[in-house]
Amino acid sequence: MEILLARIQFAATSTYHFFFVPLTLGLVLLVAIIQTRYVQTGDEKFKKMTKFWGNLFLINFAMGVVTGIVQEFQFGMNWSGYSRYVGDIFGAPLAVEALLAFFIESTFIGIWVFGWERLGKKAHLTCIWLVAIASNLSAVWILIANSFMQNPVGYDIVNGRAQMIDFPALITNPHFLYQFPHVFSAGLCTGAFFIMGVSAWHLFKGSDIDFFKTSFKYGATAGFIAVILVVGIGHFQGQHLVQEQPMKMAAAEAHWETSDPADFVVFAGIDEKGRANSAEVKIPGLLSFMSYNSFTGEVKGLNDLQAEMEALHGPGNYTPPVAVNFWSFRVMVGAGLLMMLLALLALIFRGKIETKKGFLRVMPIALFLPYLANTGGWFLAEFGRQPWLVYNLQTLEEGVSTVVPASSIVISLVGLVLIYTLLMIADIYLLAAGARKSPELLDAPEGKEGSLWI
């Protein structure tokens, strides 16, 4: 019971957290680029753009920060067995993240917000670049930590605990080297689609055409580059994972039986108990191609992998939840491919975008596609790791806190979900209000200033 509750809490808080983080990672870069244009050209339009998108960035940023605090302490609260077992390795990147990234990020965001008139233009611009770099650096270190859970390296087991013996190996974990560029470009993609979506909404209405047309161009360029990167890297990452975590990829494809060549299952009815698909739509040989860039090649199935795991670790169920992985993967890839198409169209249309009314209707909705892809991607990454907490080293049962009663977890779970949901509603309301505002009225808050008590 405790373990299920702890898992739900971790999944819920992480999903909320990563709802906000990618936009932070991507939008801050775009704001920094736009402000650089302002400093280069002195054009007031770019200053206004910086303020407009910067305002939305800040509303979103706050939520990313506060949901992140919970993540940092949750390992100790709910997963103390895990914390003891891998603390020697896992704590280090978290501490480095705080020292190297969070301090820069949160100090310079303060200076940036309050420093428009106190600092010189270049010094002020430096602040937002530091925030942009530090935000993405924090992603570097948390992904190094996560990569150890996915693919433990640079350790030795001493007295029943994992001990770090090779720090360079930890930070050059192949898993991380694929995962970071994927997450980085996903963030940029999220920021770009956000800018395109909001701009399209204004352009459709015909308000502030020049301002939003320029914004849209930045979004379209960044979005196209980002989506090519995220899909391309994702492809190679998938091939790497076939080697590193074959179970995860087999689950993502609902690939039960080893075969050569392996067919790609587009859609399937999945029977997890019977360990087979009840119905499937297949493309012959495509899974081999996705795995090896060749239409032949053996791809191991879940049933053989399960037998291999049992031979290694003793009896038990080592198969992750297949349906969750299968559909998460499809949501991510489907959203990614759709974004690729839209980003291409956006790039083609960007010069006369205000006339493409149909497209302008679609883009505000497409703003949500990166969110689907981001969530799907993390579901695959984390559900695909089950039943392991640390792949091949520690199971969930061994990692969960033994002293925290179910009642405590229920309290924290309900409390966190409640406050996250309330704040998320407030945050989305403020984002929507800020996004709908005309850039000309930026300095006025929502509502009438005169209505305030003096």
Place this chain on the structure above:
Amino acid sequence: MDLNILWFILVCVLFIGFFFLEGFDYGVGMLTPFAGKTDGERRVVINSIGPFWDGNEVWLITAGGAVFAAFPHWYATLFSGFYLALFVILLALIARGVSFEFRSKVASPAWRKLWDWVICVSSFLPALLWGVAVSNFITGVPIDANMEYAGTFFTLLTPFTLLGGVVTFLLFLYHGAAFLSLKTGDEAILERVGRIGRISGAVLVPVTVAWVVFAFLTTGLKSSPVALAAVAVAAVALVLSVVLAWTKHWGVSFIASAVTIAFVTVTVFAAMFPNVMISSLNPEWSLTIYNASSSPYTLKIMTIVALCLVPIVLIYQIMNFVIFKKRVTQDKLEY
């Protein structure tokens, strides 16, 4: 000096940074609805910590990360054991972290008053609970032979630890009032926070004395010369600070209250040393800087990282305070 001791000191330094900086943030937060009566005045209060509070909070995150990296068993035992107390602190930090940004975005009296009280309560709760937590550090808590916490949430609440909560609540309130006296340029606010500062300071002295006497009689405080020296410095600094507050020398008074916070923290850490979690069941079961620590290799790596980065952090955080050293008035506000 071995690396375990160095990391114990480093964690102590991070907590000093956290309590000193977040101390006045919590104080300012608690004072928001009381120091400002109009929206304009409250904005001045909030803007006085505007450029700083986010960076200040990272001292806690870093302290948490450092404990995890250097003393994983301490991290695991503390956060799983103090589960509900920590949960309340986290809820408060979440609400507090968004409230400054959210408050300013909508100009409706009801909306803003709501967030003013969120700021106040979410600053009050951690201010109180940190005192309860550190008091438990020095009294010890039930920890079994497997390093696991064996009490409940209510085990943490004793007269002594609750008194500790009152001490940090008053100390941070006082510290925040001193900060606002230095950082705001609004007469009405200065008048109010001056009064609150003087009164809270006057109450703080006897309460702190009671806590120290209590600690001297019932904990390991008396057997640690360093802790005794630190508590003496803290006591002198506190009395000096309050006297200076009553004579309206807020600048030196604020520095003295910062010294008080630093040396109270040193007192707590020195009283625990070399333990990091004292077991009230059996001293043999306590977590120490040796049995709770990471491997020498990890400590070495982390020492290199910390010695390179901490000075840089200090430089740019001090720079931040220099850039925004002017008193805040109603003319130019961001939040």
